[in-house]
Amino acid sequence: MNKNEFRGLKEVFIYTFSQYVKTKSYIITTIIMAFAALVVFPFMATFGKGSGSETENKVEKVYVINNSDVKLDDEALASSLNANEIYEGVSFEIYEGDEEETESLKSEITENSASEIILTIERDLELGGFTVEASYDGDGILSRDNVSDIASVFADWFYDYKTGSLSLKDDVKDIVTGDVSYEIINDFDFLNEIEGTETEAIGQSGFWVVYTAIFVSYMIIAMSSGLISSKIVEEKANRIVEYLMTTVRPMALITGKIMAMMLVTFINCGVVGICAFISSKVAKNLFGKTGADLLTSYVDAETLSNISADRIVLAIIVIMLGIFIYGIIAGLFGASVSKMEELQQGMRGYSMLILVAFLLSYASLMVMQDKGFNAFVWFTVFFPFTSSMVMPGAMCLGEVTIFGVIACIVIQIVSALILLWFVSLIYEGVIVATGEPIKCSKMMTMAKQKLMLDAERRKSHE
Amino acid sequence: MSLEVKEIFKKYGEKTVVDHISFTMEKPGVYALLGTNGAGKTTSIRMILGMLEKTGGEVLFDNKPFDTKEINVGYLAEERGLYPKVSLMDQMIYFANLKGMSKKDAEKRIKYWSERLELDDYFYPKPAPGSKKKVKPYRADQLSKGNQQKVQLMAALIADPQVIILDEPLSGLDPVNADLFKNVIREVASGDKYIIMSSHQMGTIEEFCSDLTILNHGKAVLQGNLKEIKKSYGRVNLVIKADADVTDIVKAEGLEIKEQTAEEIYIKLTDESQAGSLLAKLVEAKIPLVRYELTEPSLHEIFVEKIEQSNAENGVTENKTEEGSVNE
The missing domain is CATH 3.30.70.1150 (ACT-like. Chain A, domain 2)
Structure with a gap:
């Protein structure tokens, strides 16, 4: 593979890019994405969790039915929870009650006030520990989030209170209340350097961040690769490729298209990024909350702090390299057919590959949620067919250092070059072939024959 | 300057589809490549153009390897080859850019050729009389087959190529457009161009070509100057x-x-x-x-006789053909 193999690349790239961005579908999609990015934060500020309309506390009175074996002090409860400015005006009433009293209280609430709730605390004999059951008038002014928040705060208070009520010394208290966790240390120094943090299962926020990253990158890669293959088949089916190949090298025909798609993706990401930035500024000016402030209602602050501008840029680079890798494969499989109607059949190998990669990435996410970053997860972070889906999310969780990202990018580039080399062996033969779709086994045979022919030529030159 | 095709051959595994074909164009002119369907004409043309890798042999132009990226070559393929949903102007400019022409030069040449080939209504559509509404540029799929063929000829000639390869240039054309094509080819051939033409229309070949090669099953069964071949038949x-x-x-x-x-x-x-x-x-x-x-015998008769002779020698039977076409 040498520079001459890509003659005509610039013209193919410019033409493909200019024709694609002129299409109605692209213009409409970009406008929709830009609009969505522009309104997202003002929308969240008005209607979302962070809007204040739902998370603002509306609970005025809390009845606590105490069925635990711990004696509760309502003054201690009130003083502790009222110290939190969100719950400053909330009153608490504790009942060492029974079921009959609970039902009577419930009917009193529905008749009298929709801003009161009942928290029932009792021993969980099956699992051990305690459970807090929160009851409220679902048709009233209270939202599920209001009730959930105050129940969570009460549960935290009860946890500290119950151990405090045992009058344990501090060191004994630490032994009794301390969590038990475990970690596995291995001998792979490389992974230890790259990990950067201790392995632990990712939380709910982390799950959604990685899930979104996997899904978005999969969609971008699948759509871009699909477009590349259909453009190649269009040229082949309409016999334009025969004319083009008198001037342009076959590798220029495929890489020019891939690079055009990469640029389109980069521009779209840029447009969405700029619109999101403007949206954040608008939300700040109108509602006093930036995009980051609003996102903390959905994503914990620590995870959010990892989503910086430089990491987003690196994530985009990783995704674009994913487009390159899958674009080469899609282009090769696309060129193996001669008619548009055969495209689906010809793309089976590619479809299988990207689907397996997606499933591996999703499995990696499940493992992250359950066990954290183990060997399997690290494999998917660096394996070139899954890295473009998993690495962006892993970066956002702060699990990968900058060196790890660079290593991933290098692996992707090397993989892309190997794929390019393989494709360059056979693309010329594949792109001009007509008739039945060319199968993978035939492509391997073609590659072998080309290598043997090149070896013979080198020998005869010597 | 000469165009030499030396012993080019192509094998797919054990099967030889083009078997050591050689011919030379010592000076500019029109060379005919004839043969039945599947004889190896298109494969030979693709190897000459570098679209298909040769198993062996070489193609030289002015004693240097014939490289379509170095030498200005125009190619009219047998099949229609245009982007159906792209405007004619956009794709013609793209094709010209690929040949190294600037947009300005391309537009000048497009103007010339669109008028010459009577395509200016498609490249420069005008609004209806009295209407100020801008007319959208025509796309390839809005043209008839014959007009698409003319656009392809324009693409082949846009960069004023030195070597032109025409694969069935007149197929599918009505008599009026066929005459237009012939006039253009005649005009182009009168310059210092090396033209290789493949066709099934023997009458057209006799009009333009001085030298020819007839292929059958990948082999050259007859080669040489047309006049001398006919003279040899008496x-x-x-x-x-x-x-x-x-x-x-x-x-x-x-x-x-x-x-x-x-x-x-x-x-x-x-x-x-x-x-x-x-x-x-x-x-x-x-x-x-x-x-x-x-x-003298017509080229059609010579062609049919040679093919039948070749098939008889190789133990192959083929159907008889009608005047003016081969295995259509």
């Missing part, structure tokens, strides 16, 4: 039109009647001298002759 086609029946006299001379209509008899001679001998017999029999014409 004048062996005899046409007789008479006011009496001459069939008996012809058969008595042991001659083969190729075809007989109500008015004329077409006879295939093995030697020119047989024409004189037959004429003497007809005059002796006082047959009133209207027409007695001795001609």
Whole structure:
């Protein structure tokens, strides 16, 4: 593979890019994405969790039915929870009650006030520990989030209170209340350097961040690769490729298209990024909350702090390299057919590959949620067919250092070059072939024959 | 400067689809590449153009390897090859850019060729009289096949190429457009261009080409200058039109009647001298002759004879063909 193999690349790239961005579908999609990015934060500020309309506390009175074996002090409860400015005006009433009293209280609430709730605390004999059951008038002014928040705060208070009520010394208290966790240390120094943090299962926020990253990158890669293959088949089916190949090298025909798609993706990401930035500024000016402030209602602050501008840029680079890798494969499989109607059949190998990669990435996410970053997860972070889906999310969780990202990018580039080399062996033969779709086994045979022919030529030159 | 094709061959595994073809164009002109369907014409053309890797042989232009990226080459493929949903202007500019032309130069050439090929209404559509509404540029799928063929010819000639390869340039054209094409090809051929033309239309080949190669099953079965080939066959086609029946006299001379209509008899001679001998017999029999014409064989006849000969040697049977087409 040498520079001459890509003659005509610039013209193919410019033409493909200019024709694609002129299409109605692209213009409409970009406008929709830009609009969505522009309104997202003002929308969240008005209607979302962070809007204040739902998370603002509306609970005025809390009845606590105490069925635990711990004696509760309502003054201690009130003083502790009222110290939190969100719950400053909330009153608490504790009942060492029974079921009959609970039902009577419930009917009193529905008749009298929709801003009161009942928290029932009792021993969980099956699992051990305690459970807090929160009851409220679902048709009233209270939202599920209001009730959930105050129940969570009460549960935290009860946890500290119950151990405090045992009058344990501090060191004994630490032994009794301390969590038990475990970690596995291995001998792979490389992974230890790259990990950067201790392995632990990712939380709910982390799950959604990685899930979104996997899904978005999969969609971008699948759509871009699909477009590349259909453009190649269009040229082949309409016999334009025969004319083009008198001037342009076959590798220029495929890489020019891939690079055009990469640029389109980069521009779209840029447009969405700029619109999101403007949206954040608008939300700040109108509602006093930036995009980051609003996102903390959905994503914990620590995870959010990892989503910086430089990491987003690196994530985009990783995704674009994913487009390159899958674009080469899609282009090769696309060129193996001669008619548009055969495209689906010809793309089976590619479809299988990207689907397996997606499933591996999703499995990696499940493992992250359950066990954290183990060997399997690290494999998917660096394996070139899954890295473009998993690495962006892993970066956002702060699990990968900058060196790890660079290593991933290098692996992707090397993989892309190997794929390019393989494709360059056979693309010329594949792109001009007509008739039945060319199968993978035939492509391997073609590659072998080309290598043997090149070896013979080198020998005869010597 | 010469264009030399030297012993090019192509194998797919054990199967040889083009078997050591060689020919030379010593000077600019038109060279014909003929053959039945599947004879290897398109494969040979693709190897010459570098679209298909040769198993062996070489193509030289001015004693240097023929590289379409270095030498300005125009190619008109047999099949229609245009982007169906892209405007004609956009794709013509793209094709010109690929040839190294600037947008400005491309637009000038497009203007010239669109007028020459009577395509300016498609490249420069005008609004209806009285309407100020801008007309959208035409796309390829909005044109008839014949006009698409003309656009493709424009693409082949846009960069004023030195070497032009035309694969079935007149196929699918109506008589008016066929004449337009012929005039353009004639015009282009009169310059210092090296043109390789492949066609099934023998009449067209005879009009333009001085030299030719006939392929059959990947092998060259006949090659050389058309005039000399015909001369070597001699004048062996005899046409007789008479006011009496001459069939008996012809058969008595042991001659083969190729075809007989109500008015004329077409006879295939093995030697020119047989024409004189037959004429003497007809005059002796006082047959009133209207027409007695001795001609060279047509390219079609030579082609069919050579293909049949080649097939017989290789033990292959093929269907007989009609005048003006081969295995259509």
